[in-house]
Amino acid sequence: DQQVKQNSPSLSVQEGRISILNCDYTNSMFDYFLWYKKYPAEGPTFLISISSIKDKNEDGRFTVFLNKSAKHLSLHIVPSQPGDSAVYFCAASAGDYKLSFGAGTTVTVRA
Amino acid sequence: ETGVTQTPRHLVMGMTNKKSLKCEQHLGHNAMYWYKQSAKKPLELMFVYNFKEQTENNSVPSRFSPECPNSSHLFLHLHTLQPEDSALYLCASRPGQTDTQYFGPGTRLTVL
Numbered sequence: 548d549q550q551v552k553q554n555s556p557s558l559s560v561q562e563g564r565i566s567i568l569n570c571d572y573t574n575s576m577f578d579y580f581l582w583y584k585k586y587p588a589e590g591p592t593f594l595i596s597i598s599s600i601k602d603k604n605e606d607g608r609f610t611v612f613l614n615k616s617a618k619h620l621s622l623h624i625v626p627s628q629p630g631d632s633a634v635y636f637c638a639a640s641a642g643d644y645k646l647s648f649g650a651g652t653t654v655t656v657r658a
Numbered sequence: 659e660t661g662v663t664q665t666p667r668h669l670v671m672g673m674t675n676k677k678s679l680k681c682e683q684h685l686g687h688n689a690m691y692w693y694k695q696s697a698k699k700p701l702e703l704m705f706v707y708n709f710k711e712q713t714e715n716n717s718v719p720s721r722f723s724p725e726c727p728n729s730s731h732l733f734l735h736l737h738t739l740q741p742e743d744s745a746l747y748l749c750a751s752r753p754g755q756t757d758t759q760y761f762g763p764g765t766r767l768t769v770l
Contacts, residue, residue, distance in 0.1 A: 590761030
């Protein structure tokens with residue numbers, strides 16, 4: 548039973564514009580959420596996280612928004628750059644140090 | 659943050675072979691994980707080790723046998739695998755009191 552879902556398998560965006568990646572979850576016990584970025588032939592790299600006590604966390608061009616009532620989080624990348632082309636995974640934890648992952652969204656930034 | 663290495667990066671094996679995957683972390687973390695990633699699917703947690711003790715076996719078939727001799731090293735011993743076991747196997751480590759895990763580059767396994 549997949550508890551974390553990324554319903555958009557791919558996203559194409561023009562360089563300089565905003566990329567918005569979405570993630571939905573079903574487990575109300577999740578209290579910590581992470582985004583990872585993965586290039587081909589590399590492992591996932593931690594990008595940004597948010598605790599359930601917040602609704603927004605920002606780090607440079609990356610901002611994560613959490614809507615607990617809707618069980619939804621999103622990652623905004625602005626402005627998008629060619630180096631942002633990668634697969635992005637949403638992950639969640641229920642405080643047990645185990646992560647549940649979504650299937651990933653492939654982002655392509657067009658020049 | 660880098661510091662998790664995996665060898666080999668690529669492995670092709672027959673169904674009757676025995677092979678081992680190795681993971682090493684240079685971050686001083688106490689927890690280590692094995693994941694399986696099949697194409698277009700989420701990462702699947704296989705095993706968790708904390709301070710060398712196995713704390714999670716996520717119903718993994720016995721043809722996969724993990725070993726954690728110390729907090730820096732993690733092995734996955736493979737024996738009589740099936741073609742459907744072909745996947746990317748990822749190792750991760752985690753410092754104490756945080757959920758953030760740090761991944762190695764993975765081993766791309768092909769079972770013929």
